[in-house]
Amino acid sequence: MEQGSENTPGPERHGTNEGSLWGGRFAGGPADALAALSKSTDFDWRLARYDIAGSRAHARVLHTAGLLDDGELAGMLAALDQLEADVVSGAYVAAESDEDVHGSLERGLIERAGPELGGKLRAGRSRNDQIATLGRMFLRDHARLIAARLLETIDALIAQSEAHPYAPMPGRTHLQHAQPVLLSHHLLAHAWSMARDVQRLVDWDARAAPSFGSHPAQPLALSATASSTDRCGTAGQAPKTARRPPRP
């Protein structure tokens, strides 16, 4: 089903088939119902900037592997920059015929870089790699956003604790009044549980960071690629430079 990993195109060249990467296999095109079921641009478009970031990193990997020369790399990166600007401004949007964000953005790249250069980016990667990378990038970004919102909540609890340094209240267990406790003691119990949540995000982030083991369990469609590429290079060049902070 995947064609992204193919790097020996047949005699009859075909493009992205309007962003539907596997469509080239079918003579007549899929039935409308199947196309509607397959379509994911309605919800995966929000990953577009991550897809372009991954494409930049992959272009550098192809360059390192000798599959793109210096001029081709520069042209590819310029086209990707233009594509990103057009996505951000809304000048470029998914077409009705685009199946998913990856296929659509390849179409957009080919429109900007031309079929000769734009068509080279697909070597040595597939949508499996793309989506696994994009999902990680999205989650690593949002882990930080959610951590920041949790820290604001913790800070609100701390501020209330400090505003009430000595406020006794009934402490309850077993649905009844058990012992007096300080209000600050009660509030900080919630702050600690949220702090542990943030610590879990930090621990998870270290696991999701680029490394050999963090690659998709099934590289490309099934068994990696014949193109000699440094697949960790893609992950390593993804613009996520944050390192796991030291634990206390």
Added chain:
Amino acid sequence: MAELVRGKAGRLIGDLTGLLATLKGLPLAYNRDLQEDKEPVFDAADTLELLLPAVSGMIATLSFNTERMAELAPQGFALATDIAEWLVRQGVPFREAHELSGEAVKRAEARGVELWDLTDEDYAAISPALTPEVRSVLSTEGSLASRNAQGGTAPDAVAAQLAELKRQLGPLREFAASGQLA
């Protein structure tokens, strides 16, 4: 506001269980089932990013009726465990101390009074170990001050855990502030 946030828990649990059901039983390699992994993940992130600012705002603007809370704090025999723990500090085995404290509660309850309303004679009648000194813990302040172990509710212990919490938040703030792509 708190109810709206509590209601979102059902939505988040739905996102998780839906995703787990999609993943269940998938064979190795590429499966198009995974088209379904996007929306629950997006929704969970969006939901948290929507509700957490409301929660922090709610907490920041809470006002507490501290007078009423302090009034209720020692009531309802809430100091019974303080009697038992005070006896233990006097050398009484905990098993026995627990019984004696229960006896004091029984007497107070039968008369419709609180523990501090029992007389020195009442306590002496329960056990000679219950000297008038027990009154040192029969107050909110005495009860709180006595719980000064790590994680305790004594003012000093709470101040210490607050300092430790702030220390642990340092690297977490660093994480939250680290690079964003989009």
